[in-house]
Amino acid sequence: MALYRLNYEKDDLSDGVLEKADRQDVDYERDFENWLENSPHILLDNEEDLNIIWIGRQVTAVYEDRYKYPDLIGIDAEGNVVIVELKKGKAPREVIAQILEYAAWAEQLTYEQLNIITMKYFERKNEYLGMELSEIHQKIFYPDVDESISITFNNRLRLFIVAEEISNTIKDIIYYLNKFGIDITFLKYDVFSNESGEYYISTEIEEAKTSMVKSKKNSSSNSVRWNGDEPIKTVVKNAVDTILSKSSDGQFTMKEVIDSIIIKYPDFNKSSIRCQLYSDCVNHNSRKYYKSGQMDYYFQIQGTTYRLYEKNKDGNWNSEGQQIN
Incomplete structure (x- = not known):
């Protein structure tokens, strides 16, 4: 795979020249694992999934009297446990057995153990x-909800293998396991740099053959995903525009947006x-947790009430939800 940076001076890009970026070797433990810990959103190729919070790194997992150390453990918005195993270079065949051992260990974790x-x-x-898992989870995923949210933690597992290369054999095994409800995803990455010393990271998700992985404890849980063609960003923006077209004060609430979308897509x-x-939302305190593909669309007035952002x-506001000069 080749990656290029477009160098240009004219606003219309007509004088653009492609500058090739070269692949670079990285110290996996020192560099890429740190980058992934700082940027969990790169695992989420589906725009409906917007974030993961990490809860552990190199945690000691005891399985059949042997010690294992999953690289990263996280929780998604629905309380599902996320496990990531990273490999430098080409992922060995043994990585499948390794990630399944982690899954066998993590599947039995209670809320108290996760906490x-x-x-x-x-x-x-x-x-x-000093905060517990449920408090942290609500602070990040449900910051505007006053009442305590009831979440069933560890309802299912989401497994990720991250490496620079994967064999067709491992791909076939992953696809086969997906058919039986084992949610494993492979993320391929490459690191590039150009003559100016700028670094670029290329990632690619190997899509599962199955459209949906069922919950291991409750197949009718709210983990059922919407599989429409429109990006979630567009669905939400269209719902907001529809609400505002009927509004006299130019404001909308979180509940109005959710209700509008659920009427159209019941499983959303x-x-x-x-x-x-x-x-x-440019000024929301939780914006910093969702840095993947941000757009400056909305402005929080108070609580769950919003309006459109007017620059x-x-x-001006940054990706952290902070106002800048």
Whole structure:
């Protein structure tokens, strides 16, 4: 795969020249694992999935009296456990057995055990120091909901293998396991740099053959996903525009957007709608958790009430939800 940077001076790009970026070797443990920990959204190729919160790194997992150390453990918006195994270079065939051993261990984790892992991980993050998993989860995924959200943690597992290359044999095994409801995804990555010393990361998701992985405990749970052709960002924006076309004050609420979309798409994931609003709301405190594909669409007035963002009126805001000069 070749990656190029477009160098240009004219606004219409007509004088553009393609500058090739060269592949670079990285110290996997020192570099890429850190980058992934800082950027969990790169695992989520489906725009309906907007974020993962990590709760552990190199956690000690005991399986059949042997010690295992999953690279990263996380939780998604629905409380599902996410496990990531990273490999430098080409993923060996043994990685399948390794990730399944992690799954066998993680499948049995209770909320109390997940909470212990989480609180230990966040000992070094002052923002969540002393907070339990359920509190952190609600703060990130449901910050505007006053009442306590009931989440069934570890309802199913989501497994990721990340490497620079994967064999067709491993692909076939992953596809086969997907058919039986084992949710394994492969993420291929490459690191490039150009003559200016700028770095570029290319990622590619190997899609599962099955359209949906069933819950291991409740096949009718809210983990059923919408599989429409429109990106979730577009679905939410269209719903907002429809609501505002009938509004006299130019305002809309989170509930109105959710209700509007659910009427049209009954199986749509409600938490994904909330996360998309946080991502595209310039001044929302939770925007910093959703940095993948942000757009400056909305402005939070108060609580769950919003309006459209007006740059001349509202000023400039960054990806952290902070106002800048």
